Amino acid sequence: SYSxxxxxxxxxxxxxxxxxxxxxxxxxxxxxxxxxxxDQDTEIERLKSEIVALNKTKEKMRPYQGNQEDExxxxxxxxxxxxxxxxxxCRRKWKTIVQDYICSPHAESMRKRxxxxxxxxxxxxxxxxxxxxxVNCFLRPLRMAASSKKPPxxxxxxxxxxxxxxxxxxxxxxxxQGLKARIANWPTLILADLFDILLPMLNIxxxxxxNHQYSLQVLANCKQxxxxxxxxKQYEANPAWKVYMxxxxxxxxxxxxxxxxxxxxxxLAHTPHEHAERKSLEFAKSKLEELSRVMHDEVSxxxxxxxxxxxxxxxxxxxxxxxxxxxxxxxxx
Numbered sequence: 001s002y003s004x005x006x007x008x009x010x011x012x013x014x015x016x017x018x019x020x021x022x023x024x025x026x027x028x029x030x031x032x033x034x035x036x037x038x039d040q041d042t043e044i045e046r047l048k049s050e051i052v053a054l055n056k057t058k059e060k061m062r063p064y065q066g067n068q069e070d071e072x073x074x075x076x077x078x079x080x081x082x083x084x085x086x087x088x089x090c091r092r093k094w095k096t097i098v099q100d101y102i103c104s105p106h107a108e109s110m111r112k113r114x115x116x117x118x119x120x121x122x123x124x125x126x127x128x129x130x131x132x133x134x135v136n137c138f139l140r141p142l143r144m145a146a147s148s149k150k151p152p153x154x155x156x157x158x159x160x161x162x163x164x165x166x167x168x169x170x171x172x173x174x175x176x177q178g179l180k181a182r183i184a185n186w187p188t189l190i191l192a193d194l195f196d197i198l199l200p201m202l203n204i205x206x207x208x209x210x211n212h213q214y215s216l217q218v219l220a221n222c223k224q225x226x227x228x229x230x231x232x233k234q235y236e237a238n239p240a241w242k243v244y245m246x247x248x249x250x251x252x253x254x255x256x257x258x259x260x261x262x263x264x265x266x267x268l269a270h271t272p273h274e275h276a277e278r279k280s281l282e283f284a285k286s287k288l289e290e291l292s293r294v295m296h297d298e299v300s301x302x303x304x305x306x307x308x309x310x311x312x313x314x315x316x317x318x319x320x321x322x323x324x325x326x327x328x329x330x331x332x333x
Contacts, residue, residue, distance in 0.1 A: 113270040124176045132167035152228035160218045162210040192280030261288050
C-alpha cells in the first residue's frame with residue numbers, strides 16, 4: 001500500500017542521513033590525520049636541520065680539540081692546578097656552609113625535635129607491649145576460663161574489667177606502625193596527621209577511664225572467689241610477664257595521655273611558628289589536655305581501691321576485709 005511505501009521511504013531516508021553523517025565524520029578524521037602527517041613531516045625536517053647544524057658544530061670543534069692535544073705541557077699543568085684549586089675552594093665553601101648550619105640554633109632545635117620523636121617511638125613500642133601483655137596474659141586466658149565448666153569468673157565480669165582493652169591495643173598498634181613509617185622517611189618527620197587519626201578515637205579512652213573504678217570493684221569482688229584468686233596469681237607469676245593486672249591497668253590509663261601531652265609540649269617548643277603542622281599539634285595537645293583532666297578526676301577516685309588491693313596482695317593468706325571497696329585507705333606504715 002501507499003502508507004507502507006511511505007514508511008519504507010522514511011526508513012531509507014534515515015539510513016541515508018546516517019550514512020551521510022558517517023561519511024562526513026570520516027572526512028573530518030581524514031583531514032585531521034592529514035594535518036598530523038604534515039606536522040610530523042615538518043618536525044622531521046626541523047630535526048634533520050638540527051642534526052646537520054650539530055654535525056657542523058662538531059666539525060668546527062675538532063681543530064680546537066687538536067690544538068688542545070698539541071698544547072704546551074706546562075700550560076696543561078697550570079690548568080690542572082687551577083681546576084684543582086677551584087674544586088678545593090668550592091668544597092671548602094660548602095663545608096663552611098654546612099658547619100655553620102650544624103652549629104645554628106635551627107639545626108640544634110631540629111636535632112632535639114628528632115630525638116623527641118625517636119623517644120616517642122620507643123615509648124609507644126613499650127606501651128604496645130604492655131597492652132599486649134594485658135590482653136594476651138590476662139584478658140584472653142580469663143575469657144577461656146569463663147567458658148569452662150566451673151568458671152571462676154563470668155564473661156560479664158571479664159568484659160567489665162577489661163572494657164575496650166583490645167580496641168585500645170589495636171588503636172595503638174596502628175599508631176605505632178604509623179610512627180615507624182614516619183621514621184623510615186627520616187629526616188622528613190610529619191606527625192600531625194597521625195594525631196588527627198588518634199584524636200577521634202579518644203572517646204574509647206574516656207569509656208575505659210570512666211569504667212576504671214567499677215572494674216577495680218569487680219576485680220576486688222572476684223578476688224573473694226578463691227578459685228579466681230588462685231588463677232590470677234598463676235597468671236601474675238608467669239616469668240614471661242611477672243606483672244600485676246590491676247597495676248598494669250592503672251599504668252595503661254594513667255601514663256599514656258600525660259606522656260603524649262609532655263611529648264607534644266616538647267615538640268611544639270622545637271617547632272617553628274611558621275611550621276606547616278604547628279596548628280595541628282597545638283589542637284591535638286589541647287584535646288589531650290581536656291581528656292587528661294577528665295582522667296585525673298576519674299583515676300583519683302580509684303586510687304583508694306588500688307592501694308587496698310596492693311596491701312591485700314602482700315598478705316600471704318589474703319584479707320577479705322581489704323577487698324571490701326567501702327574500706328578507706330588512711331596511711332601506710
